[in-house]
Amino acid sequence: MYQLVIALVAAAVALTPASRADAQSSGLRIVATTPILADVAKVIAGDRANVETLFPADADPHAFEPGPRDAARLARADLVVVNGLGLEIFLEKFLEAGKVDPGRLVVASEGRVPRTASDDPEGHGEACEHDHEHGHEHPHEHGPVDPHVWLDPEWVAHWARRLAESFAARDPAAAAGYTSRCEQFVEALAELDKEIRSLFEPIPAEKRVLVTDHNTFGYFAERYGVRVIGHILPNISTISEISARDLAALQNAMREAGARVIVAEETENPALAQRVAEDVGAHLVLVRTHTLGPPGSGTDSYIGLMRTLAERLAKAWQADRP
Numbered sequence: 001m002y003q004l005v006i007a008l009v010a011a012a013v014a015l016t017p018a019s020r021a022d023a024q025s026s027g028l029r030i031v032a033t034t035p036i037l038a039d040v041a042k043v044i045a046g047d048r049a050n051v052e053t054l055f056p057a058d059a060d061p062h063a064f065e066p067g068p069r070d071a072a073r074l075a076r077a078d079l080v081v082v083n084g085l086g087l088e089i090f091l092e093k094f095l096e097a098g099k100v101d102p103g104r105l106v107v108a109s110e111g112r113v114p115r116t117a118s119d120d121p122e123g124h125g126e127a128c129e130h131d132h133e134h135g136h137e138h139p140h141e142h143g144p145v146d147p148h149v150w151l152d153p154e155w156v157a158h159w160a161r162r163l164a165e166s167f168a169a170r171d172p173a174a175a176a177g178y179t180s181r182c183e184q185f186v187e188a189l190a191e192l193d194k195e196i197r198s199l200f201e202p203i204p205a206e207k208r209v210l211v212t213d214h215n216t217f218g219y220f221a222e223r224y225g226v227r228v229i230g231h232i233l234p235n236i237s238t239i240s241e242i243s244a245r246d247l248a249a250l251q252n253a254m255r256e257a258g259a260r261v262i263v264a265e266e267t268e269n270p271a272l273a274q275r276v277a278e279d280v281g282a283h284l285v286l287v288r289t290h291t292l293g294p295p296g297s298g299t300d301s302y303i304g305l306m307r308t309l310a311e312r313l314a315k316a317w318q319a320d321r322p
Contacts, residue, residue: 028171031073032081033088034061035292036150037108037159039302041081043185044163048174052077058267061087061290071099079170081163084109085147106166108159114145115218151289151309152219153189153196156302160185192303193223196310200224203317209257210313211250211282213264213273216289220309229257232264232273247276254280261316265289283316 028049032038038053045051052073055064066074071094074080080100082088084107094100149155164182168175200208208226210217214233221228230250232242242250253259259282264273266286277284287309293299299308 028078028167029076030079030081030167031077033083034290036290036302036305037081037083039292040108040156040159040185041163044160044178044181045167046177046181048171048177049167055291057294058291060268062089064090066090066094074100077104079104079106079166081106081108081166083107083147083149085114085145085149087147106163108162109147109149109155111162112149112155112158114147114149115222116144117146117215117218146215146218148216148289149219150302151217151306152223153193153306154223155219157186157189160189188303192306195307196224199310199314200226203314206258207317209259209261211254211259211262211276213262213268213270216265217263227257229253229259232262232276242272251276251280254282261285261313263287263313267291283319285312285316287312 027047028045030041030045030049030051031054032041032051033054035053035055035057038051041049041051054066054070054073055061074094082091082105091100095102095105150159160182164178167178171178205225208224210221210226210228211230211232212228213231215228215231217226217228220226230253232247232250254276259280261283262273262277263285264270264287266288267290270284270286274284276282288299288305289309292301292305297304299305
């Protein structure tokens, strides 16, 4: 069933050269900020739109600074799709400067209550324990909420519905197509969720413990019963540094909790994470969480990205089992 759903979604977004040309000449012009958002937008839009990605493939969304050409692309777009929740910190100045019409802005995460950056969801995705134990409260670059919603497939299903509604409102003649592709994609996401749960089911709950390079995994942890005991960077942005005192506290917390897996972003320098892993005898798992991989990598779609993440985590946890 899962492969059938994926085939249907792939068919929905596969464009012939003629249909691509038609989309570019007469369809919606959509700019999505991140590659992951763009992937979802392409699925929902099908051949009715030309979807562009604003952020370069390996750009850090926490540090991205758009240039004049990016501003021009935003100004020309019929719709601008953003994650929201403070991820696109550059956007405020574009709105203030009138380079993006608020009426053309689609905030994919709007309509659901996000977790806060310090949520501690009943023993699952705990906020940096060593910070709280030592009385360290770090400021959050994004404000009080956690924007990394895409690591929960249910949130991405919410994105899909938001996009389908917004695209249909802008292009009502194609509303049925947007709705149909959305329903197929939501079904595929439900199958993905089941697949991840089945991968983690054989792993005892006490073994599903992580340290991450920064506070990205809150939604993932809540959904899949994962315990995150700390972060190498002290807040939910990659634009931060950890003190020697906090690093030592994190290593002690790992030893006490038996945490033997560290997750770090594949596209960033893992030197510090590697050092921590060597010091405490942990496995270092390199994954993509903010962006998609190149064509053929297996992480070149949202579903492929999440499957790869889950498979690598399950392998690392199982390798550490006695």
